Amino acid sequence: MKGARESANDPPLLSVRNVNASIGGVPLLHDLTLTVREGDLVFLLGPNGAGKSSVLRLLLGRIIPETGSVELGGQAIARLSGRERAAGLAYLPQRSTIVESMYVLDLVVAARYRFAEPQRASLAAARIALADAGAAALENRIWTTLSGGEQQRVSLAVLLAQDAKILLFDEPASHLDPAQQIEIYRQIGRLNKGGRSIVCVTHDINLIGRAAAESGRVPKVLGLRDGREQFSCESVSPQLPTHLSDLFTLEVRRLPDLDPATFIFEPRAGG
Amino acid sequence: MASLVLVGILVILAAPFLGRSLEGDTGQFVLWQLRVPRVLMAVLVGATLATVGAVYQTLLANPLAAPSTVGTTAGATLGALVAVLFLPATSLAGLPAIATAAFVGALFVTFLLTTLAQNGRVSVNDVLLLGVAISLAAGAISAGLQYVADQTSLAVAVRWSLGHLPQVGYEGVLFLTPWVVVTLIVLLRQTRALESWIAGEEVAHSQGVDVVRLRTVGLGMGALGVSAVVAWCGPIAFVGLIVPHIVRMLFGSSRRILIPASALSGAVFLVACDTAARLVFPGRELPVGVLTAAIGAPMLIYLVSKRRVS
Numbered sequence: 104m105k106g107a108r109e110s111a112n113d114p115p116l117l118s119v120r121n122v123n124a125s126i127g128g129v130p131l132l133h134d135l136t137l138t139v140r141e142g143d144l145v146f147l148l149g150p151n152g153a154g155k156s157s158v159l160r161l162l163l164g165r166i167i168p169e170t171g172s173v174e175l176g177g178q179a180i181a182r183l184s185g186r187e188r189a190a191g192l193a194y195l196p197q198r199s200t201i202v203e204s205m206y207v208l209d210l211v212v213a214a215r216y217r218f219a220e221p222q223r224a225s226l227a228a229a230r231i232a233l234a235d236a237g238a239a240a241l242e243n244r245i246w247t248t249l250s251g252g253e254q255q256r257v258s259l260a261v262l263l264a265q266d267a268k269i270l271l272f273d274e275p276a277s278h279l280d281p282a283q284q285i286e287i288y289r290q291i292g293r294l295n296k297g298g299r300s301i302v303c304v305t306h307d308i309n310l311i312g313r314a315a316a317e318s319g320r321v322p323k324v325l326g327l328r329d330g331r332e333q334f335s336c337e338s339v340s341p342q343l344p345t346h347l348s349d350l351f352t353l354e355v356r357r358l359p360d361l362d363p364a365t366f367i368f369e370p371r372a373g374g
Numbered sequence: 375m376a377s378l379v380l381v382g383i384l385v386i387l388a389a390p391f392l393g394r395s396l397e398g399d400t401g402q403f404v405l406w407q408l409r410v411p412r413v414l415m416a417v418l419v420g421a422t423l424a425t426v427g428a429v430y431q432t433l434l435a436n437p438l439a440a441p442s443t444v445g446t447t448a449g450a451t452l453g454a455l456v457a458v459l460f461l462p463a464t465s466l467a468g469l470p471a472i473a474t475a476a477f478v479g480a481l482f483v484t485f486l487l488t489t490l491a492q493n494g495r496v497s498v499n500d501v502l503l504l505g506v507a508i509s510l511a512a513g514a515i516s517a518g519l520q521y522v523a524d525q526t527s528l529a530v531a532v533r534w535s536l537g538h539l540p541q542v543g544y545e546g547v548l549f550l551t552p553w554v555v556v557t558l559i560v561l562l563r564q565t566r567a568l569e570s571w572i573a574g575e576e577v578a579h580s581q582g583v584d585v586v587r588l589r590t591v592g593l594g595m596g597a598l599g600v601s602a603v604v605a606w607c608g609p610i611a612f613v614g615l616i617v618p619h620i621v622r623m624l625f626g627s628s629r630r631i632l633i634p635a636s637a638l639s640g641a642v643f644l645v646a647c648d649t650a651a652r653l654v655f656p657g658r659e660l661p662v663g664v665l666t667a668a669i670g671a672p673m674l675i676y677l678v679s680k681r682r683v684s
Contacts, residue, residue: 213566
């Protein structure tokens with residue numbers, strides 16, 4: 104990623120260099136290079152099957168690169184202990200797979216795993232995280248009884264309780280209603296403003312502006328297709344509509360005079 | 375909850391004194407050589423089976439998982455059957471031949487299981503499938519052997535497979551205690567990691583849990599403890615399946631409470647069942663497996679129905 108404000112003195116938080124990865128012989132990622140600096144707000148876009156989720160799994164250390172390197176704070180991720188890794192990266196999956204009747208508070212406390220602290224401290228930190236996520240009232244509720252929006256707030260509290268430098272989101276709005284979609288992206292923006300670095304796989308370019316407005320930073324956008332980087336630029340780049348058109352094989356235009364930036368997708372002529 | 379713990383401990387302490395009165399030297403013998411050993415066995419076995427059941431239900435994300443799911447019980451049964459049919463000696467290396475053979479059979483399965491669980495490329499579901507496959511294979515071989523066995527051997531084998539806690543003396547207690555203590559300590563230390571596991575492997579990994587190590591230790595250590603228990607006492611059904619559910623309905627789903635509470639509740643539950651097995655028909659012992667089902671199943675049904683109404 105080439106950003107406008109590269110400072111050679113700041114080591115990147117997360118550095119992916121020329122990574123090739125496959126699973127069971129199926130190639131997933133080709134020659135991927137990605138840098139996340141402190142305070143970055145990065146969005147990954149691409150059609151289904153482009154490898155966006157694989158990038159997140161690579162960052163988490165769940166996928167081992169065949170060639171190239173993935174480094175967190177200058178150290179190869181595979182060499183870090185689980186707790187060191189958890190201090191750097193926290194992950195919000197696309198869908199929750201919790202089927203048991205867990206209490207919300209216990210779920211948030213579990214995220215404190217990396218801290219060797221007494222139970223009292225975990226409970227206190229969990230309650231703070233719930234309050235920050237606007238879910239303090241849900242503490243004694245059972246997860247499976249929560250609405251979609253309530254689960255989203257609790258998931259955010261779980262993420263905050265882990266207190267990691269970089270937050271990874273996998274299509275955080277894909278199953279939410281429009282109001283909730285806007286709200287989660289604004290939350291992401293606020294988290295970024297508060298100092299967390301963000302890597303977010305997104306399915307909707309128009310939501311990026313919501314995050315940018317809250318954060319005050321210019322987001323970086325990385326387009327992926329077939330496991331390869333197609334483009335990387337800032338979200339305000341005038342090239343973005345062209346990049347998006349090539350990425351999705353559609354006609355993409357930016358609608359004028361709208362803030363935040365809004366793009367419209369149309370089928371290609373003759374297609 | 376502290377009061378329930380107290381009640382549980384009292385139940386365990388009172389158990390050896392229930393039943394026919396103890397008088398004189400015979401009474402002392404009955405108390406110290408017959409009743410106390412079997413209560414201690416029930417504590418060891420019950421705590422192990424229930425804890426392993428709770429851990430397996432978490433790791434395999436399956437409320438129907440039980441200590442026998444991964445095949446150790448089937449391996450033990452096969453080993454015991456082979457001993458009954460083919461080993462003339464009644465003791466090997468100082469231990470009863472059946473127990474030793476059952477232990478070897480169960481350990482072999484434990485070894486297969488741990489090797490597979492350690493392979494990061496294998497999903498937890500595949501490990502579960504292996505356990506089921508082993509159970510079925512061992513069961514088929516056992517059935518075949520039973521078919522060609524003579525009547526006496528068959529009777530011994532069937533008796534063994536019903537499970538048995540009655541003991542004379544402390545040989546069993548001395549054999550089991552180290553295995554049980556190690557198993558429980560190791561499994562209890564996994565409690566925090568298991569709490570993270572509930573949200574899924576990806577989330578647990580991102581929270582810092584070594585997921586491959588957790589499932590290897592959880593499945594492997596659990597299988598080891600169950601191997602020792604089943605080797606000495608035969609299969610005792612339902613404890614590992616039912617007790618975690620009862621505990622969960624009474625005390626909630628947090629692993630921090632569920633795992634230790636399962637250990638204690640399993641001990642109390644099995645002591646209660648064993649005492650009932652001893653007293654229900656005076657002069658005749660019922661196999662404890664009958665009681666675990668007879669007491670455990672209605673308890674579970676009652677708790678489930680109470681939840682629906684509220």
